[in-house]
Amino acid sequence: MDNEIIIESELEEDTAVWETLLRRVIPAALAAEGVGVPCEVDVLLTNDEGIRRINLEQRDVDRATDVLSFPMFEYAPGRPPEDAADADPETGLIPLGDMVISLERARAQGEEYGHGTEREVAYLAVHSVLHLLGYDHMDDGPEKARMREREEAILGALGISRRQM
Known part of the structure; x- marks a missing residue:
């Protein structure tokens, strides 16, 4: 599948290792969810300041977070786009939306949870892809459980475990 993953950085550090990881994880998450277009x-x-600013501007929430997802379309969980009806006529690609990841927060959480930054960045990317595809976890009910199950299945298929690093 010829997905296009466009990655920009506001950080002064070299992000090549994270870009490589994201270019592996995001397409794998799309494929695992049956996205066939x-x-x-x-x-x-x-960083935390950058994501706090975006969170305030876009959601009126004045705090940093680990990841933000801004879907372009509303899909039902488990029912991804199947045809190119939503595709950009110029590119032929369906613009699923935007994700914003705080590497600062990912590093802190990876250390806190004991599985390292690589696993945390991969988890945040998969989590965001699922949001772009309509999954939600606003309550502690079955939708949250379904989302967590899909996250772990996708990461497991990639060989990215909680014990990594």
Whole structure:
């Protein structure tokens, strides 16, 4: 599948290792969810201040977080786009939306949870892809459980475990 993963960074550090990881994880998550049409996902790598600013501007929430997802379309969980009806006529790609990841927060959480930054960045990317595809976890009910199950299945298929690093 010819998905396009567009990655930008607001950070001064070299993000090549994270870009490589995201270019592996995001398409794998799309494939695992049965997305059979070419898609575009835009990713912004930032720090806690950058994601706090975006969270305030876009959601009126004045705090940093680990990842933000801004879907372009509303899909039902488990029912991804199947045809190119939503595709951009110029590119032929379906623009699924944007994700913003705070590498600062990912590093802290990877250390806190004991599985390292690589696993945390991969988890946040998969989590965001699922949001772009309509999954939600706003309550502690079955939708949250379904989302967590899909996250673990996708990461497991990639060989990215909680014990990594």
